[in-house]
Amino acid sequence: MGPKSRAGLATVAAHMTRVFSGIQPTGQKHLGNYIGAIRHYVTDQDLGEAFYCVVDLHSISVAYDRDTLAENTLDTAATLLAAGLEPDRCTLFVQSHVPAHSEGAWLLGAVASFGELSRMTQFKDKSEGRESVSVDLFTYPVLQAADILLYDTDRVPVGDDQRQHLELARNIAQRFNSRYGETLRLPEAAIPSTGGRVMDLQDPTRKMSTTGGTPGGTVLVVDPPETVAKKLRSAVTDSGREVRRGEGKEGIANLIEIAAVATGRSAEEVESAYDGAGYGQFKTDVAEAVVEYLRPVRERYLELRADPAHLQTVLSAGAERAREVSGATVTLIKERMGFVSE
Secondary structure (H helix, E strand, O other), X not given: OOHHHHHHHHHHHOOOEEEEEEEOOOOOOEHHHXXXXXXXXXXXXXXXXXXXXXXXXXXXXXXXXXXXXXXXXXXXXXXXXXXXXXXXXXXXXXXXXOOHHHHHHHHHOOOOOHHHHHOOHHHHHHHOOOOOOOHHHHHHHHHHHHHHHOOOOOEEEOOHHHXXXXXXXXHHHHHHHHHHOOOOOOOEEEOOOOOOOOEOOOOOOOEOOOOOOOHHHOOEOOOOHHHHHXXXXXXXXXXXXXXXXXXXXXXXXXXXXXXXXHHOOOHHHHHHHOOOOOHHHHHHHHHHHHHHXXXXXXXXXXXXXXXXXXXXXXXXXXXXXXXXXXHHHXXXXXXXXXXXXX
């Protein structure tokens, strides 16, 4: 596709918001993933044209189990569909099924700098104390930038921990445009005001995680109801009784944020409702609210996992659409950079 054809597409796309976000297939998704990102995927799929990607290439940047990668990928796709993504309202695909992501990362690496990649907080955290880390872990943010920029993305629903990576993607786009001419759209982060970072229930100083969190402090989206309730009732709090946010009350603050999302209230309304109630009743009510909040997702997930052929059909169709859009952007990038056209 030449510049003129590409320009025509860009004109059409200018009237339609593009949404993109990706999620790693590193084990089953937890409550933090759901509150911080997945529920917003569902809302945002009707803003314009939405692309959601299971980023399996990112997952190999650290040690992983090759025997479970494929199943984890399907598991993540099933969770997204169970949460409410619909193939006729968005494009859901697997990153490794779309070669433009890898090619785009290499091309955009020409305008990314060693210094800015060295300053990435997540790279520092994941490499700390290790004698050796993969090159993929270091260049991870460039691939993430390609993921986003290849789709002329306007809006990126992400958790607060991805803010720095989104800023890097914007910097790369600006630098590319300055050097080669206006080509790439600058995306904006969509970070939720409530529940943007759900913390571990047993260690509320770090975020909930299936890879770095505590088993008892991580609520999986597909946990049985009794397991969800037990984990929330056992959440670490403090020695006080006041249901309010504040210094030294990280555990209670985390539960307040979770309760606000699960019940559709503001954090202030939750605090007011439990003024003087104490922790026992509050934790019981939060547990019941989260069980009901996750119930329909878990039930739909179990149905989808029982039909792997349907999952494969959805992902194949999504990859075809993703290849069409991202391939056109890679072609334009190469033309602007001076490569010989095919």
